Amino acid sequence: MQATDPPASGSQPAASPAAAGPGPALAAPRVLGRAAIASWLRLQLTPGVGVTAGAELIAEFSHPDRVFQAEPGDLHRVLAEVLAGSLVAPAVQALRSPPAALLDEAGRLADATLRWLEQPGHALMALDDPAFPPQLRQIPAAPLLLYTRGRRELLYRPAAAIVGARNASVQGVENADRFAAALSAAGLVIVSGLALGIDAAAHAGGLAAGPEGAGTVAVLGTGIDRLYPARNRELALRIAAEGCIVSEYPLGTPPLPDNFPRRNRIISGLARGVLVIEAAAQSGSLITARYALNQGREVFAVPGSIHATLSKGCHALIRAGQAKLVETAADVLEDMLPDAPRGAGAERQQATVQLRAELEALLLALGHDPAPADALALRAGLSAADAHSHLLALELAGLVERLPGGIFQRLHRRGL
CATH class of the missing domain: 3.40.50.450 (Rossmann fold)
Structure with a gap:
């Protein structure tokens, strides 16, 4: 996903979805340029302004740039709702007159973020982005920024x-x-x-x-x-x-x-x-x-x-x-999922029984001698993908151990 500086506050929508993004049914995140990313990072890093106060400030002023331009009295009014009295004035001061080191750090991180966003499958959403997950936007202390990698x-x-x-x-x-x-x-x-x-x-x-x-x-x-x-x-x-x-x-x-x-x-x-x-x-x-x-x-x-x-x-x-x-x-x-189809419970129960049988088949196939995953898949009659997934579950359960070279060894502990 390429990112370029939009005009003014950085709130202009992207012209088209990112090339590496999901299908057309999913709205692409708004493109954030360096100035916009640095602005959000500055708010996130401001001393004395935690996640709750940050979200309240965005709810009131809609964008970090407007937070930084707000009158001290308006900032005090919003922060007094969520911060202890002795913390309000220092937070207002930090928002109005940030130390140079904070601005430098926000700029450095913005540059690093732009480089990170160049990788396929990487995305960044700000709280005011229409593409921000709606159920997450509605929670108290919603995150100011959400970095995503994958689907x-x-x-x-x-x-x-x-x-x-x-x-x-x-x-x-x-x-x-x-x-x-x-x-x-x-x-x-x-x-x-x-x-x-x-x-x-x-x-x-x-x-x-x-x-x-x-x-x-x-x-x-x-x-x-x-x-x-x-x-x-x-x-x-x-x-x-x-x-x-x-x-x-x-x-x-x-x-x-x-x-x-x-x-x-x-x-x-x-x-x-x-x-x-x-x-x-x-x-x-x-x-x-x-x-x-x-x-x-x-x-x-x-x-x-x-x-x-x-x-x-x-x-x-x-x-x-x-x-x-x-x-x-x-x-x-x-x-x-109250609207799940009738009979789905029986299907889920059957799937659980099948999963347990496959796990037991893998343990039986492993026996007492270490073996590679592909060989175990053949012995247990499983696909390579299922075998790898089940071996990970067995490893997490402490029933098998992964050895160098992709070899697996059974551990003699309480079984399934």
Whole structure:
């Protein structure tokens, strides 16, 4: 996608869709030039102006340039609604008289963003762009900028978020994979955060249905050019090719701890509802659930053992009446896709049975000796694509280990 400076505030629409963009049914993002990108980045980077205040300023003044030109009294009035009293005056001062270093950084990042946008499949949308995902625009503290890589059309389709523990149990990983595969097969895009454990299993399940499934979206807590964690890099690259990766953070942003709870509002904001699978009592997944409730989304939780630490968060949501207890994908679909065709539940159940049989066939084919994925696909009677997807799910579950050279080895742990 090429980007050029539009006149004035940079709000002119693109003359035509980007060459690498999706089909004609999907509106192309408005082309942003250097001045416009730098303006949005300046607002995002202004000290004392967080995501909530930034979104409120755009709601009031419609564009960063108008924010910077606004009278101090008008800025004070808007910021006083969302910031503590002692923080308002410094924020107004920073908006009116930014330090030179901030302007330099915004310009540097704008140049880097223009180079990044030259790559096929890369796009950038500002909050005032008509192409900005409408369900995300409506949430409190909507992101000012949204960087996307991959199939941007997935951001406009019905979606379900699946979140949970990073140190998930084997059963939790299997549940996430199975729920995601069934929901994706039924037409729901799977949204998660690319973390280890439940997130990664949900993404793998969302991809398992292949072209017939709805796909998956990964929301990063880093710049979109930083794939984190490193252990999920291969999965992230597959999502970029077959699904979509998004981030609100400027390019190069490292994995700072505060970024991940904040990005959770985007995970829930893109979805019709959030399914929590394994969460401790003080879990980041519960932050996502709270965001979902505040955004008017449905929340679902999978129960577990009363003795398991990773069940405490799910049980707390259910006990408080904040989440619906679910045992099957059909429990989620009856609320999130109420118009699904009759009989779809039986089809989804059959798909789950088939998925489990294929996973077991792969483990049986692997036996006790390491083997390459293509050989395992032949032994198990699977396509190469299905075998690779299932091997990833088994790897995430701790049942197989990937060795150098694309070889897989079975781990002797509790099986399926």
